[in-house]
Amino acid sequence: MGFMIDLSNTERRVSTAEFAMRMNISENELYLRIKDKRIAQPLKDGRKNYWLNSYVLTCITITEAGLAS
Secondary structure, eight states: OOOOOOOSOTTSEEOHHHHHHHHTSOHHHHHHHHHTTSSOOOEEETTEEEEEHHHHHHHHHHHHHHHHO
16 A cells, blocks of 8 residues: 655645554544543544644654653
């Protein structure tokens, strides 16, 4: 599965599947973290859930910083 994700546009929408993939967790784990309030509720566009890329990058950075400690 070879594809490139453009991270230069920081305000694009990130889907649930992409967020989970970038965090290297399952979608179920992502929803558990939302339930535990470790990750913010997704924004909605009709039936679609999404987060802004800048928020996803923040979550990844915090996670990596926590692992480095």
